[in-house]
Amino acid sequence: MLFVAVGALTILSILSLGTTAGVVQQIKLAESLKNTQVALFAASSLVKAMPAVFAHDPTPTVVTAYDLRTREIPFGDLVLDVKMTDEQSKINIEQAEEGVVARLPGVAGSQSLVDEIVAKAMWVKEDLLLLDSMTPETYEALSGFVTTYGNNVNIHTATEEALSALGIDGGLVSKIQSHLAGSDGEPGTEDDAVFFSPPEILTGLDVYGLTQDQKTTLGNLVSSGRLMTSSEFVCYEIAVKKGRRTVRSFEIVASPGSGDIVSWQEK
Amino acid sequence: MRRCGRPNGFTFVETMIVLALFSIISMAILSSFTTGMRVWRWATSPKVAYGRAALGFERLCTELRRAVNYPPIGFWGEMDSVTFANVFNGKILNITYRLDQDQGAVIRQASALTSLGDEAAEGPARPVIRSVKNVRLGYYGVIEPRTRQMGFLDAWNYSRSGIPPYVRLTVTWTNDNVSETLVPILIQY
Numbered sequence: 001m002l003f004v005a006v007g008a009l010t011i012l013s014i015l016s017l018g019t020t021a022g023v024v025q026q027i028k029l030a031e032s033l034k035n036t037q038v039a040l041f042a043a044s045s046l047v048k049a050m051p052a053v054f055a056h057d058p059t060p061t062v063v064t065a066y067d068l069r070t071r072e073i074p075f076g077d078l079v080l081d082v083k084m085t086d087e088q089s090k091i092n093i094e095q096a097e098e099g100v101v102a103r104l105p106g107v108a109g110s111q112s113l114v115d116e117i118v119a120k121a122m123w124v125k126e127d128l129l130l131l132d133s134m135t136p137e138t139y140e141a142l143s144g145f146v147t148t149y150g151n152n153v154n155i156h157t158a159t160e161e162a163l164s165a166l167g168i169d170g171g172l173v174s175k176i177q178s179h180l181a182g183s184d185g186e187p188g189t190e191d192d193a194v195f196f197s198p199p200e201i202l203t204g205l206d207v208y209g210l211t212q213d214q215k216t217t218l219g220n221l222v223s224s225g226r227l228m229t230s231s232e233f234v235c236y237e238i239a240v241k242k243g244r245r246t247v248r249s250f251e252i253v254a255s256p257g258s259g260d261i262v263s264w265q266e267k
Numbered sequence: 268m269r270r271c272g273r274p275n276g277f278t279f280v281e282t283m284i285v286l287a288l289f290s291i292i293s294m295a296i297l298s299s300f301t302t303g304m305r306v307w308r309w310a311t312s313p314k315v316a317y318g319r320a321a322l323g324f325e326r327l328c329t330e331l332r333r334a335v336n337y338p339p340i341g342f343w344g345e346m347d348s349v350t351f352a353n354v355f356n357g358k359i360l361n362i363t364y365r366l367d368q369d370q371g372a373v374i375r376q377a378s379a380l381t382s383l384g385d386e387a388a389e390g391p392a393r394p395v396i397r398s399v400k401n402v403r404l405g406y407y408g409v410i411e412p413r414t415r416q417m418g419f420l421d422a423w424n425y426s427r428s429g430i431p432p433y434v435r436l437t438v439t440w441t442n443d444n445v446s447e448t449l450v451p452i453l454i455q456y
Contacts, residue, residue, distance in 0.1 A: 012298055019302065033321065033325060044453055126358065132382070266329060
């Protein structure tokens with residue numbers, strides 16, 4: 001008798017729990033749909049507002065690693081964690097010349113891959129994966145250093161690999177990076193050195209005693225517009241958080257000058 | 268000879284206790300049954316079906332927002348179907364959503380490109396929004412070229428117009444309720 005009673009009560013409890021879970025699920029669905037809309041609005045508003053933020057920075061005419069520091073922005077009861085990456089810290093794979101492509105990580109030594117990259121139209125970085133000579137390992141090594149946005153490389157944010165791909169030797173890359181890191185030796189901080197215009201790159205680095213070859217290389221890159229001090233596109237990684245919970249994550253590529261969006265990814 | 272100890276049979280108190288226990292158990296079983304019936308009715312109710320449909324609806328909106336300007340695939344729209352490109356998890360996807368009147372559902376078909384310049388192999392077609400009577404898509408663009416008047420078009424041609432800034436999605440459910448949403452495609456073409 002007791003077993004029957006306990007059994008019946010267990011079934012009752014399970015059914016009650018089922019009902020509660022169903023109701024909770026409905027509430028969660030409604031909340032998730034609402035949060036999606038709010039997060040979407042918050043992320044797009046932030047990207048549209050960033051040009052105004054950059055314009056009020058101490059260096060409004062250029063884009064530096066310090067400008068792209070991680071920011072935490074409150075938005076009503078949400079918080080937006082924003083990480084920014086300069087697309088111009090990488091090599092534009094669509095526009096790069098053969099010599100530049102051949103110096104990219106993972107590509108060196110594979111002429112068939114270089115030929116394919118140069119010959120084929122690349123609309124998105126993932127097009128690289130569709131090349132016959134591309135392997136997942138090579139893509140893994142390469143993908144962090146290439147983009148399909150922008151026309152030049154920003155010296156303030158350029159990766160060591162991007163500068164090397166442009167033909168700048170290791171010694172000069174070190175000089176550039178230690179100069180930009182400022183007195184504390186840490187890039188992305190307030191004391192970072194700034195080149196306010198491309199011609200300043202040559203004059204600013206001359207104090208390090210550049211060789212004639214280094215001067216020629218830098219001069220060519222600056223005069224051809226391949227090495228610049230600003231950026232056309234920045235990638236915003238935005239995590240919209242409510243308390244500790246991430247409501248929605250976005251990866252948006254947009255112009256830091258106009259806020260125009262060219263790529264929108266959300267998770 | 269009379270045996271010592273308890274006599275055979277139940278006392279009045281024992282009978283009452285057993286009856287009380289039976290009543291409690293009967294009530295519990297009855298209550299379980301009615302709760303079970305209620306849960307079953309709730310699980311099969313249109314409300315839940317529309318809840319599931321809302322998730323499919325949201326998936327369509329999310330993928331539309333993620334549309335990529337990828338010329339080999341482009342962006343093509345009709346009143347009851349739309350085709351566009353997404354890049355997700357390192358794959359370039361050719362995605363089509365279309366209304367299937369017979370199934371009463373919106374079907375999603377996605378295929379990943381495997382080589383440059385080739386047509387993607389057709390992926391599996393799956394119903395993602397059910398309980399649908401009708402779907403109508405509208406694409407924001409120039410409706411009157413002479414005056415440049417903007418409005419919602421019934422079809423979209425990528426070669427002519429690129430990517431629309433907004434897609435209007437109107438779903439008529441089987442219970443004749445209508446949901447309408449405006450999906451912004453935020454990339455600049």
